[in-house]
Amino acid sequence: MENASGVAQLILQLRGGANIRGPQNYAHSVEHGIRLGDVAAELGPDLAALTALYPDGVARFWGSTPTNQMNNYKARALRDRRVGDDVLFYADTAFFARARILHLLHNPAAAKRIWGTDDDGRTWEHMMALGDVERLERPVPAAPILRRLGLSVPLRSLTLATAADYATIQPLLAAAGVTPREPTFTAPRKMTRKRLFKALKRVVDACHGQDVDPSARRLPLTVLWNIGQIASADGHPAEPQHLRSDLESILQRYDATDSRPGDAELSGKLRDSGLWEIASSSELWEVDRSGLHGRQRSDRRAMDADVPLIGFASAVTALLGDPETQGRAVAVLSPALPVDIDKAAFLADVGLAGYDSASGVLDAEEVAGSEAGDQGPARRKTVQIERIVRSSAVAEEVKRLHGHRCQICDTRLATRFGFYSEAAHIKGLGRPHVGSDQIDNVLCLCPNHHVQFDAFAIFIDSDLVVRWAVSGEKIGKLRLHPKHPIGVDNLQHHRRFCGKAD
Ligand SMILES: [Zn+2]
Incomplete structure (x- = not known):
């Protein structure tokens, strides 16, 4: 089974004993499942993506409390696990169930709502949304597998086995009757210029016709703003602090469909811009929902850990680093801009001055x-x-x-x-x-x-x-x-x- 970064890794997941309500929590949020409607407010921006993953509205969740350590097994597993990875649940010296990661989110509010807090007031805020949950017919004794992985017995912590390590224990799992399953999650195809323009065309198409969602009309503005960021930063993606101030002011200035003054929270603003919905369905975007990932990349982002970061997927950014591709994208998207705005002024404001003229702009x-x-x-x-x-x-x-x-x-x-x-x-x-x-x-x-x-x-x-x-x-x-x-x-x-x- 493959994921975006290649081959699946394996997450060894402790269920926990009765002292921390392990069996009850597992039955509640993994086996029975959580109705998304019951936690819609807490899920916020993640709701759209999860709704797409669970069409029947019932999601399977598991979570982990935060760790203060930087580089222990748990910290590494929280940091390096990926959508598409397999999960083995562990309790009482055996693996008893398996699942697959469909989505990762860092969401203390949703975790509190689902599982409450432990005796130290912590909650299981580093959450996995799971698919293909399956209780194993016979629990698989964990000791030989843990030893093969060089881990101590019994399992003490959330642990990630790399794809290579996972491969070495496949024979042991197979011998115990746990054979690899067909992937239900297809790895994204390679982004090409052709695919990029197909995706941009869909943005344009979404703006035409009757009953157009106001958020769809904001998308071309948002996409062009992102291209302007790349154009004016020589290929570097937008920094999140720009996302906060600049895009918000651009949407306020040019988006006539937004009647509210700028008092809305940014995350709500972006949600209204249609980005969240599109992000879960379009390969143009990449969403970083994990506070952990944010902390790794820069301290500034850590402050915004509860506001997921969104931007062009890295492959999209790479393609759009080329001025001719930028120019073609501007030409393709321009007809979708609101009819009543001054397009030249808008392009200049988002850093694309000169993109609407063959002569360009001289300093x-x-x-x-x-x-x-x-x-x-x-x-x-x-x-x-x-x-x-x-x-x-x-x-x-x-x-x-x-x-x-x-x-x-x-x-x-x-x-x-x-x-x-x-x-x-x-x-x-x-x-x-x-x-x-x-x-x-x-x-x-x-x-x-x-x-x-x-x-x-x-x-x-x-x-x-x-x-x-x-x-x-x-x-x-x-x-x-x-x-x-x-x-x-x-x-x-x-x-x-x-x-x-x-
Ligand atoms: Zn002529």
């Missing part, structure tokens, strides 16, 4: 004489300034070769002082494109086609056919000049920002 200091403090989004100002900056020798050469005729429509615009055309960089000079000012990166266009090319309304396919970005319909063919080569990589870059796959 203010690169543009001599640019003035700060104008009204309106900065992006529009810089695009205009760039038109002026562009009058390079390369641009003049391209316009001269084509005699100022548009390479798309052949228009030659007459003015009183001669013909007028514009040099369009295919891969813009500004961020995020950072193209070069070379002849194979420049087109000679009329102002109309320049605007449409710059705004990703039209693109040029690999056969040099000019097409509408939305419909793919043919507009014409790009006219070439023998002394004016066109960089196919540059055209491909532009296509990706139009949302095209190749």
Whole structure:
């Protein structure tokens, strides 16, 4: 049986004696099960994922009290166990039942509600949600197995056997009649660019049609915010403190469906954003529900241990580290943004300024004489300034070769002082494109086609056919000049920002 990290590990789980209500607790929360509706308030953000795992609404739980040790058997088991691992329950020198981990959660409130507290006031807050629970026909004597694993007899603590150790005791288990079961949990498939865009397309589709859940409309905003975090952090995922302040303020500013002022708790806010529901059903997201994992990674996160962390899955973050993939994602998601928001301002606010224009954004200091403090989004100002900056020798050469005729429509615009055309960089000079000012990166266009090319309304396919970005319909063919080569990589870059796959 496999899990996300490879092969299953084995958790050796003490049930505990009557002194700590072990048998009663096992019968109550594992065999009988807990109705999710009875602990809905305590489960909070975990409720959605658990509801998906237990369609009949009855979940099987077991829990562990916290440990102060950093590196004993219990601490390591709590830290390293994974969804998909197998569990053997132990009592009275034998293993008597087995199960599989479906979900891990750190939730003192739910644990207290289910099991109460022990004599020291602690509760079994490090919780496993279990599947495939099965009482063994004959209890398996534990001593030979524990010895094979190099453990003391009897078992004294929650213990994790690595996948390799698990393999060494399989023959002993098989001899006792405990044979491996077919996995019910399928390992996630490898994330590819194709799968990423399928998942993004589902985000867009969820925003269309009648009776759209308001939370679905917030998702494109949230996804784009996450992409902006990656774009502005050179591939590093968002830090949780940004999640607290920035996303919340973005949703407040741009999400008209949210009528409440910002008094809601963050976790509720994010829950309303649709993230929790989507996280349990979409491979885009990764949820860290474990306080232990948080403590390992950074102290800051430990303070938020009760607020599960959520973000792009690491494979998604890796794919989106590439600016062309970011650009294509922005193009795919943009139509799903609320119609009444200023998309350029929104993209600038989430760190994606320039992603909606082929020329991109130049830093203010690169543009001599640019003035700060104008009204309106900065992006529009810089695009205009760039038109002026562009009058390079390369641009003049391209316009001269084509005699100022548009390479798309052949228009030659007459003015009183001669013909007028514009040099369009295919891969813009500004961020995020950072193209070069070379002849194979420049087109000679009329102002109309320049605007449409710059705004990703039209693109040029690999056969040099000019097409509408939305419909793919043919507009014409790009006219070439023998002394004016066109960089196919540059055209491909532009296509990706139009949302095209190749
Ligand atoms: Zn034209």
